[in-house]
Amino acid sequence: MIRVLLVDDHTMVRKGLRMLLEGYPELEIVGESQDGYEAVDMMGRLQPDVVVMDLSMPSGLDGFAACREIRRRHPSVKTVILTMHDEEIFVRQSVQVEADGYILKNSHGELLHQAIVEVVQGKRFYKTSVSDDIIRQWINADEERQPSPLTxxxxxxxxxxxxxxxxxxxxxxxxxxxxxxxxxxxxxxxxxxxxxxxxxxxxxxxxxxxxxxx
Known part of the structure; x- marks a missing residue:
């Protein structure tokens, strides 16, 4: 059984995802969260295997920061970004915070199920307009950060x-x-x-x- 935590600031989206994923017998929805802060706090109690995470959650910690914090505190937990954003900047940043999966909200439901199963198996699952070759380059790149003049x-x-x-x-x-x-x-x-x-x-x-x- 794969334990899944759903994180999205829209209640209807969370309920829809729950109904969809509960149709797969190998998945168990262990909880829902409306923002990143709450999700991070729930991790220890719910012990999910996978977190399905929205990116844009204005009322709390957004998906990027939440993924990074979950990775730091619970490195064995997998994260799948589920978002409407298909722009390169969002995909690239998801790679940088080590999200295991990235799919779009207009995808077929089976794709989300596939993403959850494959990331638990240790695979990376990105389905966006950005090519796999470019994503692999980002994953393998060891970019040097320049000192910032900003406060x-x-x-x-x-x-x-x-x-x-x-x-x-x-x-x-x-x-x-x-x-x-x-x-x-x-x-x-x-x-x-x-x-x-x-x-x-x-x-x-x-x-x-x-x-x-x-």
Missing amino acids: TRQKQIVRLTVLGYANKEIAEQLSISVKTVENHKTNIMQKLELDTKHELIQYAIKNNYLELAL
Whole structure:
């Protein structure tokens, strides 16, 4: 029996996943969580074999940070990212936080079942628009990180910006004013000598800013 924990901030999504996966006799849904903080706290009590994790959970610890923390505390537990994001930045960061699987929410239900079974067998299961060759290059790469000129607060703002948070949402997450967020963003672009959001995204990927915990 494979023990599965479902993590998504939408109740209807969790219930739908539960109904789907309970149709497979070798799977047992041991719990549900609405955010990453709660999921990490539940790990010791529920002892899942696999965590099926959403990425975008604004009310708590997001999927990247939660995967990283689960990997640190419970290295034997497998994680499968289930998300609507098919962009390279999200796939690459999932590789960097050592997620075992990555599939899209518009996939057929059998694909999620297959992902769960295969990651438990020690395989990596990524089904995205990014080619397997590129993913293997990321896995095998030993990228050197350059020292960052940014403060911890500025790194947090870069991270949330790249994840798609609006200024108001960033302000709420970090308990600062919207004006402070705007000032930080201006200073960040000047300090890094960047002109566009695309350049900022590439900088964030290279320096693994999406792994940062808030």
